[in-house]
Amino acid sequence: xxxxxxxxxxxxxxxxxxxxxxxxxxxxxxxxxxxxxxxxxxxxxxxxxxxxxxxxxxxxxxxxxxxxxxxxxxxxxxxxxxxxxxxxxxxxxxxxxxxxxxxxxxxxxxxxxxxxxxxxxxxxxxxxxxxxxxxxxxxxxxxxxxxxxxxxxxxxxxxxxxxxxxxxxxxxxxxxxxxxxxxxxxxxxxxxxxxxxxxxxxxxxxxxxxxxxxxxxxxxxxxxxxxxxxxxxxxxxxxxxxxxxxxxxxxxxxxxxxxxxxxxxxxxxxxxxxxxxxxxxxxxxxxxxxxxxxxxxxxxxxxxxxxxxxxxxxxxxxxxxxxxxxxxxxxxxxxxxxxxxxxxxxxxxxxxxxxxxxxxxxxxxxxxxxxxxxxxxxxxxxxxxxxxxxxxxxxxxxxxxxxx
Ligand code: AMP
Numbered sequence: 363x364x365x366x367x368x369x370x371x372x373x374x375x376x377x378x379x380x381x382x383x384x385x386x387x388x389x390x391x392x393x394x395x396x397x398x399x400x401x402x403x404x405x406x407x408x409x410x411x412x413x414x415x416x417x418x419x420x421x422x423x424x425x426x427x428x429x430x431x432x433x434x435x436x437x438x439x440x441x442x443x444x445x446x447x448x449x450x451x452x453x454x455x456x457x458x459x460x461x462x463x464x465x466x467x468x469x470x471x472x473x474x475x476x477x478x479x480x481x482x483x484x485x486x487x488x489x490x491x492x493x494x495x496x497x498x499x500x501x502x503x504x505x506x507x508x509x510x511x512x513x514x515x516x517x518x519x520x521x522x523x524x525x526x527x528x529x530x531x532x533x534x535x536x537x538x539x540x541x542x543x544x545x546x547x548x549x550x551x552x553x554x555x556x557x558x559x560x561x562x563x564x565x566x567x568x569x570x571x572x573x574x575x576x577x578x579x580x581x582x583x584x585x586x587x588x589x590x591x592x593x594x595x596x597x598x599x600x601x602x603x604x605x606x607x608x609x610x611x612x613x614x615x616x617x618x619x620x621x622x623x624x625x626x627x628x629x630x631x632x633x634x635x636x637x638x639x640x641x642x643x644x645x646x647x648x649x650x651x652x653x654x655x656x657x658x659x660x661x662x663x664x665x666x667x668x669x670x671x672x673x674x675x676x677x678x679x680x681x682x683x684x685x686x687x688x689x690x691x692x693x694x695x696x697x698x699x700x701x702x703x704x705x706x707x708x709x710x711x712x713x714x715x716x717x718x719x720x721x722x723x724x725x726x727x728x729x730x731x732x733x734x735x736x737x738x739x740x741x742x743x744x745x746x747x748x749x750x751x752x753x754x755x756x757x758x759x760x761x762x763x764x765x766x
Contacts, residue, residue, distance in 0.1 A: 365448040368395070369749050370440065371742045373455040374494035376486070377403045379432070383440060383447065384746040392746050396444055400424065400432050407432060411439070419443060430497035437502060452507045453749030454495055455545065455741065457487040457594075459511030460536065466514070466748040469495055469507040477509065483536060484593070486631065508749040515544030515551075516578075516585045523587040523678065539596075541588035543570045543578070543689075545741040550686055551583040552744075553737050557723055561733070564683035567672050570739065571698065572689030573601035573644065577668065579675035587678035589671045595630055598667040599660075601644035604634035605667050636660045646691045646698065665698060669705030682709050682732055688739040699725065703734060 367387045373380040382397035396419065398411035407424040420443070424435065440447060453466075458480045467473050474495065481488045495507055516524075524539050526532075547568055555562040568578045575598050579587040589597025589605075599605040607630075615621040615629070637644035640660035642652055649657040676682040685706065687699050696719050703713045710731030718725040726734040 365446050367450045368440075368444070368447045369746045370437070370449050370452045371455075371745045371749070372452060372494050372498070373742070374490045376490050377401065377405065379403065379429075379436075379494060381436060382742045382746075383444060383449075384743065385447065387450075387750060392743060392750075394743065395447070396440065397742070400436065403429065403432065409435070409439075411443075428497070429493055430500045433494065433497045434501040437498075437505075449505065451749050451753055452498055452505055453745040454491060454507065454509050455512065455745055456491045456495075456509040457512045457542065458484040458540070459509075459513045460540075461517075461538075463509075463511050464514050464517040466508050466510040466745075466752045468752055469499070469509055473509065483540075486627075487594075506753055508745075508752045510545060510745045510748045512542045512544045513540040515548045516541035516588055518584040519586055519588070526592075537592060539588075539591040541576070541578070541585065542590045542594045543574070543576050543588075544585070545744045546570050546688065546739040547578045547580065547585060547588075549740050549744040550688055550737055551580060554684075554686060554735070555583070557735060557737060558684070558733065561684050565676075565679040565681050566684045566686060567675055567679075567682055568686045568688065569668060569672065569692050569702070570689045571598075571668065571687065571692035571695075574603070575600045575605075575664075575668070575689070575691070577671050577675055579679045581679055587675050589675065598671050599639075599664045600635045602632050602635045602637045603630060604638070606671075636664060639663055646695055650695065650697055661698070661701075665701040665705060668698075668702045672702070672706055673709065676709060685711060685732060685734045687734070687736050693721070693736055693738050696721070699734075699736070706732075 366385050369384045371382045371384065378399050378401045380399045383395050384392045385395050386392040394414055396411055396413055400407055400409050402408050407426060409420055409422050409424050411420040412418055437449065440449060456477065460480045462476060477492055498507060526538060550568050554566065563582045566580045568580055570576050574594055576588060576590040577598065578585055595603050597605050612626060615626055635644060636649060640649055640657045642648060642654060642657050649661050691698050699718055700713055703711045711734060712727040712730040713725055713734060714727040721736055724733060724735055
């Protein structure tokens with residue numbers, strides 16, 4: 363049977379590992395063929411896989427075992443069940459590339475050691491991303507792996523966007539604004555000129571509104587500022603995170619309530635945001651469907667936060683030429699898009715209500731000074747494309763060295 367090269371994309375979290383498989387060896391022909399996840403890692407692992415038309419290919423409990431064994435199972439399953447697929451590379455979403463990694467990088471023991479050094483900057487995510495890479499190297503040492511970073515896209519920001527007004531020693535030690543969701547923003551930066559070529563050089567506010575949410579000020583396809591900072595806590599309210607909060611609140615919690623770092627971390631990462639304010643859910647759908655006043659308040663706080671940060675970022679760019687909504691809430695919630703746009707009305711944003719309801723690509727009114735778009739993001743495709751590019755250039759460079 364004809365075999366086609368494919369790339370495995372992995373997004374590893376604390377208890378789950380999301381994956382997708384892309385066929386193709388060039389950017390243009392990347393075709394998503396399978397996606398799924400192993401959930402319940404560490405408790406009751408379960409494997410789910412779907413094809414491109416969302417047909418379930420597998421849904422089964424797995425024996426409890428370590429990550430290496432679970433990844434071994436996944437790779438063998440792909441090679442057995444996915445007809446004609448030959449895995450030639452794995453690409454990983456890695457939350458933190460620090461200041462060193464401004465682009466995706468092929469995994470080597472030295473790179474891995476550097477990435478381990480960044481664990482203190484993202485203790486809740488980085489260890490899981492790295493554990494998946496180490497486990498994969500253990501079971502399939504010959505499979506090339508590439509790390510793609512959520513922070514990398516923001517490295518183009520000017521100094522003043524990346525720096526906190528704190529003593530310089532701390533900044534030099536790495537306490538600075540990194541920004542996240544970079545793979546999503548990079549994908550949008552590539553897609554927008556295809557949708558609206560006249561905006562290739564524009565000042566664009568991209569609203570990545572998912573269970574984690576952030577905004578990016580993009581000029582000519584490059585990040586100039588973003589709402590997330592040192593960690594993924596800053597910026598707009600999220601499913602379970604508060605977004606910007608006066609740091610004095612943390613001192614209050616420590617002094618007056620005797621709370622320690624772990625407790626504060628739980629409060630900020632898991633108990634705040636839409637969930638904390640509504641007391642009902644972290645899922646925007648539940649809030650939209652609820653009659654409870656606290657649900658409406660949570661929704662209002664979210665939209666207020668997005669519009670307020672959006673206006674601040676327009677200031678960072680020295681103006682605004684377009685708005686893009688993306689990710690779970692941005693792509694699906696007619697109500698959130700409409701509320702946020704209303705609040706940005708003074709900047710020249712007016713929606714076409716019918717286009718917004720219909721989830722059209724362009725949802726602004728014909729006479730809106732600022733065009734508004736809904737563009738579905740695709741971080742996995744971005745990682746696949748980076749993985750193949752990185753390996754191709756790596757190979758080309760090796761070939762060049764050999765020829766010299
Ligand atoms: P993401 O993190 O990008 O996968 O986004 C997930 C979030 O998108 C969910 O937690 C929901 O809050 C939100 N979401 C998904 N579908 C809808 C919808 N139809 N209406 C409102 N919110 C939605």
